[in-house]
Amino acid sequence: xxxxxxxxxxxxxxxxxxxxxxFLAAALLYLAPGARVDERELDPTLSEEARxxxxxxxxxxxxxxxxxxxxxxxxxxxxxxxxxxxxxxxRQLLEERWRLTASSVLRGWSAAxxxxxxxxxxxxRWRWSxxxxxxxxxxxxxxxxxxxxILFFVLRWPVAGILAAAVFPRVFRYTRNLLExxxxxxxxxxxxxxxxSRGRLLFFHQAWPVWPEAVTLAGVTIxxxxxxxxxxxxxxDVAGLGQLAWKSALARDLPLLVALTLVIAAVTLGCxxxxxxxxxxxxxxxxxx
Amino acid sequence: MSTRSVGLAGICVxxxxxxxxxxxxxxGYADQDREHPDAPPSRAxxxxxxxxxxxxxxxxxxxxxxxxxxxxxxxxxxxxLAAAAGLTAAVSGKWTGEAMALAFDVLLSLPxxxxxxxxxxxxxxxxxxWASLAITFALLALLGWPSAARVARAGALAALESTFALQxxxxxxxxxxxxxxxxxxxxxxxxxxxFWLLVPAxxxxxxxxxxxxxxxxxxxxxWGSLLGxxxxxxxxxxxxxxxxxxxxxxxxxxxxxxxxxxxxxxx
Numbered sequence: 001x002x003x004x005x006x007x008x009x010x011x012x013x014x015x016x017x018x019x020x021x022x023f024l025a026a027a028l029l030y031l032a033p034g035a036r037v038d039e040r041e042l043d044p045t046l047s048e049e050a051r052x053x054x055x056x057x058x059x060x061x062x063x064x065x066x067x068x069x070x071x072x073x074x075x076x077x078x079x080x081x082x083x084x085x086x087x088x089x090x091r092q093l094l095e096e097r098w099r100l101t102a103s104s105v106l107r108g109w110s111a112a113x114x115x116x117x118x119x120x121x122x123x124x125r126w127r128w129s130x131x132x133x134x135x136x137x138x139x140x141x142x143x144x145x146x147x148x149x150i151l152f153f154v155l156r157w158p159v160a161g162i163l164a165a166a167v168f169p170r171v172f173r174y175t176r177n178l179l180e181x182x183x184x185x186x187x188x189x190x191x192x193x194x195x196x197s198r199g200r201l202l203f204f205h206q207a208w209p210v211w212p213e214a215v216t217l218a219g220v221t222i223x224x225x226x227x228x229x230x231x232x233x234x235x236x237d238v239a240g241l242g243q244l245a246w247k248s249a250l251a252r253d254l255p256l257l258v259a260l261t262l263v264i265a266a267v268t269l270g271c272x273x274x275x276x277x278x279x280x281x282x283x284x285x286x287x288x289x
Numbered sequence: 290m291s292t293r294s295v296g297l298a299g300i301c302v303x304x305x306x307x308x309x310x311x312x313x314x315x316x317g318y319a320d321q322d323r324e325h326p327d328a329p330p331s332r333a334x335x336x337x338x339x340x341x342x343x344x345x346x347x348x349x350x351x352x353x354x355x356x357x358x359x360x361x362x363x364x365x366x367x368x369x370l371a372a373a374a375g376l377t378a379a380v381s382g383k384w385t386g387e388a389m390a391l392a393f394d395v396l397l398s399l400p401x402x403x404x405x406x407x408x409x410x411x412x413x414x415x416x417x418x419w420a421s422l423a424i425t426f427a428l429l430a431l432l433g434w435p436s437a438a439r440v441a442r443a444g445a446l447a448a449l450e451s452t453f454a455l456q457x458x459x460x461x462x463x464x465x466x467x468x469x470x471x472x473x474x475x476x477x478x479x480x481x482x483x484f485w486l487l488v489p490a491x492x493x494x495x496x497x498x499x500x501x502x503x504x505x506x507x508x509x510x511x512w513g514s515l516l517g518x519x520x521x522x523x524x525x526x527x528x529x530x531x532x533x534x535x536x537x538x539x540x541x542x543x544x545x546x547x548x549x550x551x552x553x554x555x556x
Contacts, residue, residue: 013391020395025407032411142542144493145402146500147535150519154526227400231497235520245403246501249410257407261399268398 007277014273021265022075025258026068032254071258080259085251090259093244098263101229101240108163109225113218115164116171124179125202133172141169146231153236162236166228167221174217178210212279219275223268296547303541307354314347319508329528336530339518343508349534352510356492357541359426359511364487366430368437372480375441376468379449390442396435401490402497404432409503418509425504425511429491437483444479445472485549489542496538512538 046054074080080090123130140148145166152162182188183206191205226242233242241260248256306313315333316322322334322342330337336345378389396404405428412424448454449472457471492512498504499513500520507514515534519525525532 013394016391017395017398020392021399024395028407028411033413138543138546139539142489142493142539142546143535144496144500144516144538146497147516147519147538150500150516150525223398223400227402230400230402230406231501234501245406249406249501249503250414252410252414254411257410261403261407264403265395265399268400269395272394272398 006280010273010277014269017269018262018266019072021269022072022262023068025261025265026071027064028261029071029254029258030064030067032252075259075262080262081255083248083253083256085247085253085256090256093256094241094259094263097240097244100238101226101233101242104160104232104238104240105163105222105225105229107160108228109167109222111160111164112167112171112221112225116168117175117214119172120175120179121202121207123176124183124206125198130176137169137172140165141173144231145228146235148228149232149235152232159232159236159238162232163225163228167225170221170224171217175210175214178213179206182206182210215275216279217275219272222271226264226268292547293550296544296550299540299544300548303353303537303544304357306350307357310347310350310354314344314350316344316347318348318351318510319343320347330530336533337528345531345533348510348515349537352512352515352534353537353541355422355505355509355511356495356513356538359422359495360429360488360491363426363429363433363491364484367434367487367491368480368484370430371434371437371483372441372473372476374434375438375443376445376472376476378438378442379445380464380468380472386442390439393435393439393442396432397439401432401494405429405494405498406501406503408432409498414503416506418506421504421506422509422511425495425498425513428498429494433487433491433494437480437487440479440483441476444476448472448475482549485545489545489549492538492542492545 078091080094082088083090083093086093119133123133143165145162148162148165149159152159152165179202187209188201188205191201196205229240229242230245231242232238233240234246237243241263244256245260247253248260320343322328322338322344324342325334325338326342327340328334328338328342334344334346336349338344339348374389374393378386378393381389408428408431409424416424453475454467454471457467462471495504495511496513496516499511499515499517502517504513504517505511512534516538519531519535
């Protein structure tokens with residue numbers, strides 16, 4: 001019952017978050033200078049009354065809130081308007097491109113987690129091995145993802161590698177800190193005093209108890225991977241959502257940007273919600289145990 | 290010598306180089322040597338020249354000044370906004386506090402680069418170099434504060450439970466005084482740590498915007514706009530000296546990370 005309540009609260013929080021992100025996006029579309037100017041207004045044959053009518057049509061009913069409600073109603077039906085840059089419905093663009101981005105984000109994120117967690121475990125087991133990983137993490141965390149994209153492109157490495165390189169330092173640093181903190185905890189000291197083997201100590205006494213925190217981080221790093229996908233796809237000419245975000249920003253294609261904001265907010269908040277729910281369930285079990 | 294001292298020394302050297310760009314640079318950032326466009330490194334041009342014959346070393350020094358002044362200035366504003374928002378969320382009622390926390394979460398869930406792109410696109414793109422500098426600065430300051438605000442709120446909530454805050458509230462001190470006199474000084478180390486985290490994040494944010502062509506515009510150089518020139522990928526293998534801005538950025542961000550370390554982290 002408690003878990004169900006928690007899940008419901010998390011779902012409501014997700015919905016509120018997506019609605020808030022939608023409001024921000026709609027406000028952006030509504031308030032941006034020149035964003036709602038209709039090109040038909042430039043027609044010299046139109047009368048002043050006709051121009052005023054066009055302006056009133058563009059302003060929508062009931063100000064920003066009315067505009068938001070109208071936008072939300074259309075968005076629920078999957079209608080996000082037409083892209084000014086591509087001249088096609090935004091929905092069509094999103095449908096065509098999401099798979100490519102999802103695939104590269106998932107591959108890059110997974111690779112970052114395998115490498116980051118593996119490196120953190122290695123460092124926890126053999127402390128002398130920490131040097132190269134710490135140095136690599138320090139260099140990667142100090143590089144903008146755009147620069148990573150340029151270097152990977154020059155070296156002809158895959159796009160997913162850029163995302164992995166952008167996410168790896170976060171995973172490595174955080175999980176390593178978690179494992180180190182766990183190593184100093186009383187239960188680990190007690191296990192060591194009882195002669196538990198180092199491998200067993202690492203996996204069952206250090207790594208296992210910290211998995212809820214690691215799962216929470218997994219949700220957060222999805223957002224980092226999506227952020228890195230923008231320069232990666234833009235500079236490596238991959239026709240995904242990241243490239244779409246960049247091109248729409250350059251062309252001030254606000255309907256497209258607003259739709260992307262909604263989609264990205266829904267995905268990242270959803271991942272955070274799932275990770276948070278899994279972590280809290282895991283935390284409860286851990287304390288019961 | 291501690292790693293924090295190394296970081297601080299590195300930052301001092303870079304700031305000195307940036308602030309003395311007018312003295313150290315052999316040419317202005319927009320001066321053109323039309324006889325030698327795209328020249329390799331030489332005595333006259335230490336890092337060669339770009340396609341317009343502008344001295345790369347001079348542009349790097351001037352770009353260092355722009356980036357190293359822009360990021361901390363934006364970080365100061367963002368930290369102040371974060372402290373104000375975090376403390377307000379902590380001392381306001383339950384529902385207001387929760388609503389503000391949700392707003393922080395929503396802003397944090399969206400990648401900073403995407404938010405920067407979206408907001409930058411909503412503003413006019415065809416602006417002067419100095420206007421683009423101001424817009425980049427404002428965007429970083431306006432969008433970079435939620436993570437720090439979340440930390441400030443958590444710190445303030447913890448401080449509110451402490452005995453000194455309880456005593457102050459029992460003595461009938463108003464919310465504003467409680468915030469300004471009791472909580473804010475207590476949270477100074479937390480807020481300072483957030484500032485040190487925001488500066489490298491903003492340097493990287495500006496660089497990403499510049500690489501994508503939405504940052505500081507020509508002819509004013511910044512690390513971002515200089516890195517944007519690397520998009521001409523064909524010549525990068527033949528002219529590795531063009532990576533000098535990347536090296537400067539890498540060193541600066543590393544120095545800021547080292548300087549932001551607490552004594553406990555160093556130990």
